[in-house]
Amino acid sequence: xxxxxxxxxxxxxxxxxxxxxxxxxxxxxxxxxxxxxxxxxxxxxxxxxxxxxxxxxxxxxxxxxxxxxxxxxxxxxxxxxxxxxxxxxxxxxxxxxxxxxxxxxxxxxxxxxxxxxxxxxxxxxxxxxxxxxxxxxxxxxxxxxxxxxxxxxxxxxxxxxxxxxxxxxxxxxxxxxxxxxxxxxxxxxxxxxxxxxxxxxxxxxxxxxxxxxxxxxxxxxxxx
Ligand code: AMP
Numbered sequence: 001x002x003x004x005x006x007x008x009x010x011x012x013x014x015x016x017x018x019x020x021x022x023x024x025x026x027x028x029x030x031x032x033x034x035x036x037x038x039x040x041x042x043x044x045x046x047x048x049x050x051x052x053x054x055x056x057x058x059x060x061x062x063x064x065x066x067x068x069x070x071x072x073x074x075x076x077x078x079x080x081x082x083x084x085x086x087x088x089x090x091x092x093x094x095x096x097x098x099x100x101x102x103x104x105x106x107x108x109x110x111x112x113x114x115x116x117x118x119x120x121x122x123x124x125x126x127x128x129x130x131x132x133x134x135x136x137x138x139x140x141x142x143x144x145x146x147x148x149x150x151x152x153x154x155x156x157x158x159x160x161x162x163x164x165x166x167x168x169x170x171x172x173x174x175x176x177x178x179x180x181x182x183x184x185x186x187x188x189x190x191x192x193x194x195x196x197x198x199x200x201x202x203x204x205x206x207x208x209x210x211x212x213x214x215x216x217x218x219x220x221x222x223x224x
Pocket of ligand 1: 036038055056057059061062063087088091095165
């Protein structure tokens with residue numbers, strides 16, 4: 001079967017993580033979320049984590065040199081030989097260029113950049129109610145997707161917490177950074193014929209049905 005090399009784009013709060021979880025189940029692809037990788041590094045107090053922490057706390061992007069190598073290794077690794085889902089990378093044009101260069105070097109190309117488009121007000125509403133599990137970043141929402149038992153992860157029983165960068169001031173900064181740095185990628189991938197748009201203000205199930213149908217078509221076209 002042909003490989004699926006995918007990136008998910010969209011503002012914080014668009015539901016990228018939720019959609020990625022479903023994609024990974026449906027298509028059995030490895031999932032690399034840079035936010036997740038960086039938060040784990042901060043928790044471990046590794047060198048990467050120590051360097052990244054101050055930027056993340058402000059809601060700013062970490063410098064390219066901190067994150068690019070992490071992604072290069074993942075994409076080039078044996079686990080990603082049949083494809084991958086990248087969430088949170090690329091976040092700016094310089095990173096998209098690096099990804100293209102890495103894939104090119106491997107004789108591969110991106111299958112699609114999937115934009116989950118969501119208005120800022122909706123993103124804000126979702127992020128303010130978002131909770132993550134302390135152990136593994138499993139996602140919940142106090143209103144739209146509550147856990148079975150309040151404050152406790154359904155999957156591993158750990159405590160549910162609010163990410164520091166989901167607090168209102170940081171969310172505003174993250175949205176501003178998204179508009180400044182990441183939205184140029186919409187044209188970038190549009191010009192290369194790789195952009196696929198999804199309406200992120202719809203119910204997550206509707207979005208994932210649309211994603212699934214789009215990817216099935218993509219695969220079919222690729223095999224023809
Ligand atoms: P996320 O969970 O994707 O919203 O990422 C959380 C934070 O990690 C961001 O606000 C950035 O500080 C940092 N981050 C994640 N991905 C990247 C990236 N590709 N480039 C730079 N910083 C990133």
